[in-house]
Amino acid sequence: MTQISVVIPARNEAENIITLVEDIDRALAALGGFEIIVVDDASTDASVAVLRKRAQSMPHLRVLTHDRSGGQSAAVHSGVLASRGAVICTLDGDGQNPAEELPHLLAPILGDATGRIGLVAGQRVARQDTWSKKAASKFANGLRGWMLQDGTRDTGCGLKAFRREAFLALPYFNHMHRYLPALFARDGWAIAHVDVTHRARGAGRSNYSNLQRAAVGVVDLIGVAWLLRRRKISTVLPDDLR
Template identity: 70%
Template sequence: MTDLSIVIPAKNEAENIEALLDGIDAALAPSFDYEVIVVDDASDDGMEAILKARLARAPRLRVLRNDRSGGQSAAVHSGVQAARSPICATLDGDGQNPPEELPKLVAPLFAPGSEAVALVAGQRVGRQDTLSKKLASKFANWIRSRVLHDGTRDTGCGLKAFRREPFLNLPYFDHMHRYLPALFARDGWQVAHVDVSHRARGGGRSHYSNLQRGLVSISDLMGVAWLIRRRKKSRPTEVTK
């Protein structure tokens, strides 16, 4: 069993994926036994060929490919299902999440006495995005925090680490990756936070617009609030002699 599974949801990141994989190896090889799972969400920009060529020389790499695009949450969920480690970490395939942050991100899950911590959420500092994207994200995070009280200022950060089994026990829905702190807390787990750096996109383009994110977030937010209100409130313990 490996120490750590890194899951990368990626679509049309041919310009970024090799540098990202090189960075992960540089960051983790000195200290971890790990695997890297790239979930190719039906890319059509040549990334599939790049990953196939890399498989021949990268024994830690595994590649899953969707026959049709399913979105980021579906890609993360599929990658975690395939993972061989009890601890998983995610980062975006566009290279904006620096892989050198991974050791710091996962450290709280390996610390002595950390069994109650199931999620470590990265929170970006010094975001390298357009002003419109930063303002839209700030507003969305403010609304989410007011509704869910999840204690997290930046749920859109792709750098997250968590325990595999509790993650797979969460209710699955599209876009669930934006609500992981609230969902883990709903199930009684502790959530830790780590400040992480952020980079400008190296190549390619974003797959989401601010309007697109905003429209889906409204219904998702109401759905998560409903799930929290309807959570199982009692937790029985077995009585012994």
């Protein structure tokens, strides 16, 4: 029985993706009952070919493909829709999120006797990125935290674990993956945080630039702030008032 689904959004990561998949397989071997879903977001390199070849000897590896690029949030959403596990883990396809962190990420939600934790958010320490990327991220996280009060210092970290049904109940929009703590809290879920390590990219280059992130970030931030303010809280009336 599949308990955990690991969803990896990826685009043009042929040089990194197999190592990452094999690292995940080793990291979760002791847990059992998991699947790995790589959602290829219309890669133009050999990503799909190398994944399908590896899947021949790894039956719990599933490969989904987008015929055109939809972005990271679209890839995550496709993977969650196709998943069989009640708990989802995500991490980036470039290998910068170490797979060894997955058991630490899963521990709070799998051990949650109350059922209140909806999301476990990884927060990178000793981040292995360029100075400009770290500076841009620090500014964006500070602004986002001030506006949304989501209590998370690093929402851009790809390492996350969450309840599948809770995720699918969230409003879906492009770039939503950057706002999961605020969106889960909006729906009344508790958020747990886990510090995670970070690696330098092994090969290839990022599919996003600081300018691209900034251009869409302002509009997204305003939209999410609006969603939080407009949240409707349902009420249950006593039987005699229905």
